[in-house]
Amino acid sequence: MLDGMPTARARARAELTQEIKDLARKHLASEGAAGLSLRAVARDLGMVSSAVYRYFPSRDDLLTALIVDAYDAVGAAAEEAEAAVADRTDIGARWMAVTAAVRSWATAHPEEWALIYGSPVPGYRAPEDTIGPATRVPLVLLGLLADGHAAGVIEPAGDDLPVPRALGRELVELARGAGVVVPEPLLARGLLAWSALIGAVGFELFGHLHNVVSERDELFARHMAELARMVGFPVARRRSGRRR
Amino acid sequence: MLDGMPTARARARAELTQEIKDLARKHLASEGAAGLSLRAVARDLGMVSSAVYRYFPSRDDLLTALIVDAYDAVGAAAEEAEAAVADRTDIGARWMAVTAAVRSWATAHPEEWALIYGSPVPGYRAPEDTIGPATRVPLVLLGLLADGHAAGVIEPAGDDLPVPRALGRELVELARGAGVVVPEPLLARGLLAWSALIGAVGFELFGHLHNVVSERDELFARHMAELARMVGFPVARRRSGRRR
DNA sequence: TGTACATCAGTGAACGCGCGTTCACTGATGTAC
């Protein structure tokens, strides 16, 4: 126990904890968060239901673990995609990369997306532990605003709408909390972009494009380009729009 | 039965049907859609659970009725607010009225909003009956695009992003189905505005502004004004931003 | 290295609860003549 090697018991514990979460994620897909059942998970795992309580003290704790994992997963996807853009001065490209990564994670894990960005689970109160992971995506976006502003590449909106006094103060305070300086109108536009991104992904995932638009990749890319223009991120013209 | 007067039995039936739905809506708020229970509704109504089956053949049918009602309610709210704008040429004002009405209905009926715009209810498949009511809000928005375009008051986006061929065709087809003619890029921007509207309302309702922004009325109004500018709706400068 | 003890994972039974749906029934309301 003194040396770094974890004991066999500890390893088994970590593995089973992971297996429980993985299986729970599967159940999430078929039953939804409200229908997530410790008993069903235990059954599929071949153990007796009470055994799961050695790993998660209650159903809500399991749910919390899934939520934290989901936020971390989409956050990591966004961070990696953003970091992979070679030309760091191309804020528009970084925005397109982040948004595409978020959407593609969501498409691959719709039930987890619904868990964090869908309707709240009734009776469930998210604990503090979820806050950190939840801020990863917005922090990436805030980074774009800050970098773009510092580099002076953000195109000013033709006629900036006024930001109400109290709202502006709140936004600036938020940015300061993250250690960056960004003017109020830009923060407001960035927040709209974030909300519109989540909205666009949810819109598609929750079925509102059903019988409306089938060219979803193209639609999403165009929407994101439009949002980039609204925020002031310079975006290269002529996106291909070929895929899928 | 031949004359117009409905029989006492028919009136009682209509009333009880309504009572069941009203109570079910209440349960929706506390338990969520997945937890909506015929037995619980019957219990609160003081009848035996099997009696509810005289009114709704199954739990899913009750859910469908609630969904249809919700779409109709938010649709009616949007239509009324839009129609109440005296100056019909002021497309920007009409947009602001519609979006404010949608948000205020959603705030007043969060559980119903979640039912129609939140995560899909697992295992529930929406029947055809929901399609009509679901299109009321988007039809109002489409009307704004058509009117604005016809009147020539839509401000062109500085440099319109290209609309991929297939996507453009789909959009134009949709507009034609609604009996209006609107250019492709405008349709695309309108669709983004719609999706961003739903996104912004959901973002707030589902708690993502928690600990982020408390000045929600101001934020929403500004977002909608920003979206209006993006679409090309002329919006009067200097919105007050005082309320609440 | 070997032994005594402590920790921990998993068992199985139980508590008390809720659910959707079916079915044969009683009694009230409505309809046709």
Next chain:
DNA sequence: TGTACATCAGTGAACGCGCGTTCACTGATGTAC
């Protein structure tokens, strides 16, 4: 207007199912000396 019959609303019992959580227990793994 009065009576015979059909329709319908609501009852109560039952079927078969699932849930979260607790608790005393066995047996394996880990720790300290």
